[in-house]
Amino acid sequence: MSNTYKPGQRPKDSGQFVEVGPRGGKKGTTEVTGIERKPLPPTSKPGNQWKQVDKTKHKR
Numbered sequence: 001m002s003n004t005y006k007p008g009q010r011p012k013d014s015g016q017f018v019e020v021g022p023r024g025g026k027k028g029t030t031e032v033t034g035i036e037r038k039p040l041p042p043t044s045k046p047g048n049q050w051k052q053v054d055k056t057k058h059k060r
Contacts, residue, residue, distance in 0.1 A: 003052040007042045014056040022047045
């Protein structure tokens with residue numbers, strides 16, 4: 001699985017994250033916004049992770 005993070009890990013890119021189970025299946029409809037170098041929030045159950053589904057688009 002690419003772009004998955006454990007709760008409390010700091011993602012290298014900002015964006016939208018969804019909760020996935022231990023085998024990679026989507027859990028619920030909750031999306032959270034992860035900010036670069038800030039820890040991700042806890043998941044609803046132990047063993048679940050956060051998967052990045054959309055990177056933040058910066059205009060430069």
